[in-house]
Amino acid sequence: MALLLPGELAWYVTGRFYERSDQSLADYGYFLHLAGIEADLFRGEPSESTAHFTFAAEPFTPRSGVSNGSLSLGRDPVGDFSVYLQQEPAGDFNDPLSFARGQRIATFRRVNIVVGTTLDVAGPGKPQPLLSSNVFSARLLISDPFEFAGRRYDLRHQIGKGVTQFGTAAAAALPADETPKDYVSAVAFSGSALALIGS
Template identity: 50%
Template sequence: MHIHPIAGVVWYAIGRFYEALDGKVQDVGYFALLGDVEGPLFNGPPGEASAFFTFRAEPFTPQHLTNGDLTVSLDPVGRFTLYFNPEPCGDFSAPESFSVGQPIATLQRLSTVVGTAVGPLSSNLFSAVLCSSEDFHFRGRTWNLGRILPGGITQLGTGSTAALQPPPTGYRSVTAFVGSAMALGGEVRAP
């Protein structure tokens, strides 16, 4: 029996932001927890190369401003897709590897995301609604994220401001982040 609390953590995401040479940014990564999907969620030791569930955002162009010693990033409304890959192949040196497999859900951020960086850390908070979801088969069961997070999510992210070296070809910089999300309640629809 699965108990769904009114407000509870529905995912832990581990990922990276990639800034392309043209200034567009996208984030990719994998999940260490995904609702009540029974694990393990890895095909071997935990990490991007063994993760069955990944995500990739559509590229977006952030705006930047400064407030004292804070650097603020304004990220526009955009979408990201979650994937199930029965043969995990995530590789942070190849961002496209996180969009291999079956698309199982697409979410859209509800508004501009304000990210703040000071010193070695950055943070952001955003909500996203579920636009679509598809059944997928994992460990002998059929799952659908529409049943797990029907109203979408609110995620708090923490990242590093230190660029990882070297960035993949075509990218100016890469930074690491983690995100914890809680399910939104009620009926919320994408604009």
């Protein structure tokens, strides 16, 4: 399995940020693309319920943000997230912990704060969010070999030392009926990551 070239796309994900009443956050979701996997990542039409590769973050509490004109800059602390292989897909956005099932095949640690930017514009009564983005780098801590669709893989060989991910999130939270009962809000997002290649 050839190692990715510097700057080559390592993965593409989609998921949701979930907030609890204590203001802690965590994100869960699944992979639309994962470099080096030479088989379909889904059992059927692509969706959270058919995804073989999922991810789950350890909950964290955001730090106080910074404002600069119409930009609101969030600062999320260093933390870990893991990648899972679900031979029997079972992801469900109404049950966020369902994305942390199956075989854990890798764990990453964000090595710097996650800077998230929200663009607001003046609207009737108060500013309205238009766009939210974030970026972070994460180093690969643990990588366990795994078998999928008759082949053996190891993310350490496929991705290298880690990733830098660029994310885009919805400007508004999902409706209350799409938010699990143990959470106060849920926001959809997508992210693309470049491989960290180095000696």
